[in-house]
Amino acid sequence: MNDTLISIKNLEKTYKIEESFLSPKKDSALVLKNINLDIKKGEIVSLVGESGCGKSTLANCILKLITPEKGEIYFENQNILKLDKKETFEYRKKIQMIFQNPYSSLNPKMKIKDTLLEPLIIHKEKNKKERIDEIIELVGISKADLEKYPHEFSGGQRQRIAIARALILKPKFIVADEPVSALDVSICASIVNLLIDLRKKLNLTILFISHDLNLVRYLSDKIAVMNKGEIVEFRETQQLFDNPLDEYTKFLLSSIRTIKIG
Ligand SMILES: Nc1ncnc2c1ncn2[C@@H]1O[C@H](COP(=O)(O)OP(=O)(O)OP(=O)(O)O)[C@@H](O)[C@H]1O
């Protein structure tokens, strides 16, 4: 049996740099360079690397929010870059995103119950009430909260609601782009533990994007290290920390060790 859920092959993405005072010539920048990455069902894989190295660009390619120039992305053995409109609609149900700022996925004018209901209506799902009751219990939101608006919650509670919205269509794959970096340390731990718990209960596969190496060590099965648009190392978490092979990985790890001692 093939247990690979997502397989990225030779992916390249270029951004055009617009003409401006600082760059008078039209130019382009290669932001993803020959990316190859396989994620197995049920795994939590973290993507780490400096700001601007291309992590969100890779996530956006997987989510089909942007189109790469070269390469393939297979999801359940189907190249998602070749899907038609109807197939894309179906694909969008199977894969969901959690963002750093839950406000970006929550409509401030909508009650929580409507925020959770909306995807179920769009996808013509059955048993909507049961689905909402089930999901709020899993993420730790009360029934009374359904009648409230996003601004009535703390940051951590809002992220729980955003997670509930992401999971309401029972996706197989979650891309979490810095989902806890805007939260206090104590809240951050509770959200990370919630994701670990949900992975087990719902058999989810997660791509977790983060700057925080201590956090990814705690949470991930495997880590992909990215530097300037390339994945320089992709290994099991323990192996990577015990014996980093790439110079850039060594540099990243040494920086957290220094910070810890300092
Ligand atoms: N829409 C865009 N047009 C042009 N360039 C872009 C665009 N989006 C991103 N870039 C550039 O692509 C590179 C990679 O950006 P990306 O957002 O993927 O980095 P990142 O690793 O997610 O960074 P961070 O950790 O800060 O979120 C950066 O140099 C960025 O300036």
Ligand SMILES: [Mg+2]
């Ligand atoms: Mg980013």
